[in-house]
Amino acid sequence: MYKKYLAGIVVAGLGLGLVSFKSDSDRYFEIAKNLDVFATLFKEVNTYYVDDVPPAQMMRTGIDAMLKSLDPYTNYIPEDDIEDFRTMTTGQYGGIGAGIGSHNGKVVIQMPYEGSPAQKAGLVIGDEILKIDGVSVAGKSSSEVSRLLKGQANTPIKLEIKSYGQNKSRTVELTRANITVENVPYIGMLDNEIGYFQLSGFTMDASREVKQAVQKLKEMGAKKIIFDLRDNPGGLLHEAVNISNVFVDKGKDIVSTKGKVKEWNKTYKALDEPLDKEVPLVVLTSSRSASAAEIVAGVMQDYDRAVLVGERTFGKGLVQATRPLSYNSQLKVTTAKYYTPSGRCIQAIDYSHRNEDGSVGTIPDSLRVAFKTAGGRTVYDGGGISPDVEVKQPEYSEITRTIVTKGYMFEFANKYRADHPTIAAAKEFQLSDKDYQKFVDFLADKDLSYTTNVEKELDELTGTSKEGKHYDDIKAELEVIRKKVSHNKANDLQRFRTELQEMLEAEIASRYYLQKGYIEASFDDDPDILMAKSVLNDPQKYASYLKVNSK
Template sequence: MRIKLNLTKKYLLGILLVGGSLLSFTKPGDRFFEIAKNLDIYATVFKELNTYYVDDVDPKKSIETSIEALLKSFDPYTVYYPENEIDEFLQMTTGKYQGIGIILSEINQSQRISFIEENSPAHLAGLGIGDQIVRINGTLLSDSPETDPAILMKGSAGSTVQLEVLQVGQSIPKSFAIKRETVQIKNVVNAAIVRPGIGYILLEDFNASATKEVKAALIELKKQGMQKLILDLRNNPGGLLTQAIDICNLFIPKGAKIVETRGKVEEWNKSYQALNQAIDTETPMVVLINNRTASAAEIVAGVLQDYDRAVIMGQKSFGKGLVQVTRDLPYRTKMKITTAKYYIPSGRCIQALDYKNKNADGTAKAFQDSSAKVFHTQNGRKVVDGGGILPDQLIQKKPLSAFAQALLAKDMLFLFASEFHGAHSNIARAESFAVDADILEQFNAWLAKSHFSYEAPVENQVKKLLEQTRDQAEYVEFQQLLHSQTTHWKTNLARELKLHAMEITPLLEQEIIMHYYLQKGLNTWSTRKDPSILSAIDLLGKPTKFATLLSRQEKP
């Protein structure tokens, strides 16, 4: 038999030598002995595979697969970044990337522009939301389903990407040569006076320029006469801890404790205080959160709650109270490691899931409300740990109907908005546009001609009921009875649309406005029609109720 030999052996030899060296200085039962023993076993297993397995072993792919499997046993935030993903990592931390300013999504079995940055190279070249990318640098995407379009789009600033695009409303693809630039991802995507005296800041991220953007927005809004503020942290996944600390410092006095991190490496434990003079400690403030407000965004919300600096409104936040640090690894690779939990000024940690003590199926255990510990804000209000930040003022959010969920899951609202955009060159301004009965009727007609299939819950239940009686003597009779009622139960799209018109209308408005006016237009629409923003505006108009929410609630 011919033995396979390659350069991998010298790397394996290095691992084996390390493992062997450790073993020679440790003893059974010692933690380092266990590490050395298992490294030795792992290296030997890979050596055997590389030498004897019937097919060639790809060392890079195999090792990366094993690393991913290893990290999955910890938590989803401990992540390895191979060399080809470093650009993605840098984008998350710096907020910068080299490209043309679009996001592609697979919609209706094609790659379409689902987001475009205003004034980006793609936008200035004439591309828009809904446009279908047919070719990238000569590669026909329909012939390359395994190819990631994002990889094809990559390139350094100053280089050119060649695109063939089927634009909305057109039947023939058009060629574009677009020069890549360094694109800065905005943290603050909207800052405006939404009602007389009420400012609004929508903060979507916490990359390296977040504090600078929030500070600039605050100063500008004050110039415009802001007397009250809404800070919108909904759907904000967090980011850099340093930015969360500095943003808190904008609203709380110098010297105030902001957050403490505690982990296994004691010398890494640290308490962070506000180092600078705040620029606004008095303006009445509402912070909006929801179940997708996480990490650094939760720190900001939690700190402002603990100091009674703002009323928190919305739904309970995500509950990520874990801190990661980035470690450089050989060959331009990196990894993020969860090293600590963070504790906000009241002393509470808001981590919702226990990744150490998992359920039998391997999922993390959820925090139980019954085990919550009580803490207190600066004014003596009761707050609890675990499970995220609980709002001071809950805004009930009605779950979407099964019909609306199906429309969104199959991108039907997006596809109709694209076709609508192609057929209508302009619409009313974003602040006044509304989906009326005529547009709903157009959507209904379009939906009927589409390949959209939907089974209403009642229809699904009837089918399940019929299946459960299959083995019974009365099955045939029951089947005939149910079939006689089919026309009554069978889903009628027009009926469903009419039934859920109030729910579908704002969703459709958002899609259409995004196609015409991009993110800026959607922001304008939101400040006029978003129920949570309207609730915050209403509360800020009731100073007595606002003050009561921030006061200690004594038992009667």
Template sequence: MKKIFLAAGLCCMSAIPVSAQKDSNHNFEISKNLEIFNDIYKQLDMFYVDSLSADTVIEWGIDAMLRQVDPFTVYYPEEGMDELKEMTTGKYAGIGAVIRFYKKEDRVMVIEPQEDSPAIEAGVKGGDLILSIDGKDMKGKSTQEVSENLRGDAGTTFELTVKRAGVEHPLSFKITRRNIAMPPVPYYGMVADGIGYIYFERFVDGCSRDVRRAVVDLKEQGAKALVIDMRGNPGGPLSEAVEVTNLFVPRGQKVVYTKGKLASVNSEHYTKKEPLDVDIPVAVLVDGSTASSAEIVSGAWQDWDRAVIVGERTYGKGLVQMIREVPYHGSLKVTTSRYYIPSGRCIQAYDYRHLNPDGSAKTLPDSLTKAFKTAGGREVRDGGGIKPDVVITPDSLPSIVYDIATSDVLLDYVNHYVQTHATIAPAGDFSLTDADYADFVKMVEESDFTYKRRTEEMMKLLERTARFEGCYEGAKPEFEALAAKMKGGVAADLELPKNKEEIKSVLESDIVARYYFRRGVVQQQLKADKDLKTALEILTDTERYESLLKPVKK
């Protein structure tokens, strides 16, 4: 009889759904590992040779855990909530100024006060070296530390003391902090006959209204075609992506849908309003830093054959995050779903759960991506960002350009130039003369600026390898001849045509920022913008524009 009951019991157990068993095992694994973690920390706290901060050590553990998931899942403790707020709203309370570390003085320098900001209204200028904030010496403080001291609650007042080139004594300013909104559209204007340009820099709450205003204004100025520049736009609220897409797509069209592990995070998003214009030709500029919501917009317009996409393949962020509250006034920004654009493709490029040996995330080879169709039948593919309709390969940046752009000597030259020029030509028309550039080269030579050619470093590595493998002596004359040809000096390298062109462009942009702020920098950089040039060529050639939006005949 016992055998019968035992057999019946076993049968009942085998009838328990496999999913329930899996859930039970999963819940047990969670409880077990949390218990282990809890016990390890208690023992660490009790027995470790030095005293530990619970906040610091536990945050290390949380951050290490989240880094294994993906770079977008982030924990924000109570003191980090301002960062989260700034990211989602584009606003923070402060003075509105870009700052940078100035090594020569071991201090932070104001580089570019924001237009109409408390900094500008108080009299702060680009090039001002920060000495103290409310009497607290800022020498040796990092840009992060100085930034934290400049920020605070809106309405609070503090004293900023700076050293200004050409002024004998320090200057002090009383500044009242206020909420600073980083403009999502820092510049728009006409760039050619009948063609408007909009620099759409970031997605924040309400940014679709700024884009709409820019479109309306440009059309009133006579724009018959538009270039929308989303290069470097990292994305933001998904709802704003839907609103921006709606500007040129009819009501009732699908923009994006999301799929996650939980049914509650699955959603579909359609255009809800009447569009501004469903016919105006649009070219969209993108690059490798165009991500998230910016990819939804450019991808949706591509899927609906509503715009020609120009530039580089986009970043490939097809993951959606949700903000969840955690105890003690913190938040967790957690990836809850993947998004899919109208053709049905997910453009996520990186597999963060499976890493390469060097720790980088794996990507899907083009050969394994799947084909989808746009509304008009054009082939598009998933798994690797948005591939532009017209691909433009970016120019490589010489190493000396980067080294100069991040050096003190560049700041010194810009400060000197501004000191000696009360006004300059309008943004977009300004340029340095050869004599100006010669002055800069001389300043570099007289400074402590140093840099190593990457070519020389590679040559030394090659020589060491050849010596190790025993083949150096047989090729010694060739090595020496090549080394002599590759050897250069700072002044000579600054005069190389490619380097000179790029460095002049950096100098001109930094100088223009001092007179015309962020909008001026955008205008200045459009002068030699080959992506924009290509977009203009497409928009002025109706036949080419229309052919790019039609399927390729096979």
């Protein structure tokens, strides 16, 4: 039943579906010939190579290298990884209901899910996992620990946990449950008229969650909606079709898939009446919105149904399907490209044509072909979906990047939570001057080694000068410049306080209100949301972006 279930789902981005292999006799001969050569070579190497070679390891290396030469999305899925693959496509698994990750060599809770066994047991962000059922997790990766935490629902599991600031560990006993990761982690009102919801994935039931989100927002009084697709990596193709159908008319073309075998080509249409085809709609996109997310964004743009705000999307216009292999393994293979209603394929990288060094390049803007939306606006293929309103994204300072990447912000938020039992609502929470000074003091003995962009450029100039004949002539001037541009940690912590404090407030809010708190605390500082609100609050501006002369 399980394999039959896997074989029946088509995806864009994660890739599932039922397909079959066809070829002519010449191709069959080439396949048989090369399989024979490969089998003979594999046997000879394993028999005569000077050292022992684990056959399974060698075969896996060969398979991975072979598939890597095609594209990043064609993958071999061994039996051990099938359960993780199923989780990626369904959003469901048996476990404690918490995201985990590595922090300074420790495996810690990164986000308990609301209502999960982890949250009910009192586990919080930053809790370190020391043992699982009496077995130490020292030296194990976060993915290995994640597998140990998973299991059949209703089975017991015992964790040894050490919380931030505590000298002693404690034992926590939980019962695993059936966990469903939400595709829509947030629904809420930004003001009296504008509703907002975020879609983070396209696993099973994503379209049902989107319908419920829209209905809930309308019940809350929303007269305009912001639909956030930023950083959404994609997922099930049919969920993208059904989500598009929420906002566009029954019978409309949503997406077409076209591959090498013509019999597999298919056009997916909107099968139901839309939930709301009139509500003013802004769709947020980012450079990490990919695949199924790009289908939805492309449909909204091609039918002039929404104004797209943000960044150009990732540009993944490839569809994958899975094929069963021996010993309960699977092959996820690219079988087609998808096309939006206007006829454009937004694939950014042409993996079929490689440079002499094997690298691939993106399709240059000069080769992007123009298409027309339903209302006559010009849009382009290749290189992702370009927004109607492009928003410049903030470039964070080197000190901010260093603090985040070294985990100091994560650690201070844990400390703040340990020192403060409660805070204001996430939307209202702000750090005081005293709080920020405590953050500065916390960083006093931390390694904040970093080099600013100006310092890097000066280093390059100095290096180039030394290779020439005039270094001695300009050496003194270079040293003067270096003294002027050299960064100072204390000064930078004040100079970039605004960006640091905005990020820190969201991080701290998540310690009290989990993922919803993190999202809400970011609203007032989010340039995409601010632009989206500006567009929606000006009916003439909104309409102008959907007119022919707007692009």
